[in-house]
Amino acid sequence: ETGVTQTPRHLVMGMTNKKSLKCEQHLGHNAMYWYKQSAKKPLELMFVYSLEERVENNSVPSRFSPECPNSSHLFLHLHTLQPEDSALYLCASSPQAAGDYEQYFGPGTRLTVT
């Protein structure tokens, strides 16, 4: 167990649906991240939160909307997605956003958009 949990683990949604991905870390970390991993592509950083403040929005379409209500929880709200958004969405946390810190990943949510 890495101390980072994600729900749901699998999600199938239509293009007109609205859904949310949830991430929770039990490590006392101050930084949290969302990544997208598509087949045969490297992990793409989507968002970074440091002490509940968004410090990076990596040119992500507005149909992805992150929320960080506290340092332990991170959400990714999804609406009107496209089939090319189907991927593995990974959440990670680290002690701080700045510094040589390992990132601890959750198991991911495998998203399929139909």
Place this chain on the structure above:
Amino acid sequence: RKEVEQDPGPFNVPEGATVAFNCTYSNSASQSFFWYRQDCRKEPKLLMSVYSSGNEDGRFTAQLNRASQYISLLIRDSKLSDSATYLCVPCLFSGGYQKVTFGIGTKLQVIP
């Protein structure tokens, strides 16, 4: 040029073999470097950090060549459990946080 270049493999090696992976990165301002391991359909996990002086952890040795912008990972006496994808990860401090860039990974398959 890609930010991180890795040979995707797969590298198929027999148990007990020594195997080496290489990685090049494009941003010369990168400050810290890591190797992560990702098992099939699982999340990435840190394998080891990479230092300029080189570092070793059991059967694993990592090297960094800043002049050539090149990172390597050597695995000695390969085990079946080493089968995974190995991700090269240079990091850069920018905009108030550590920007992490993942390579596509090199797939290793250790065969009995």
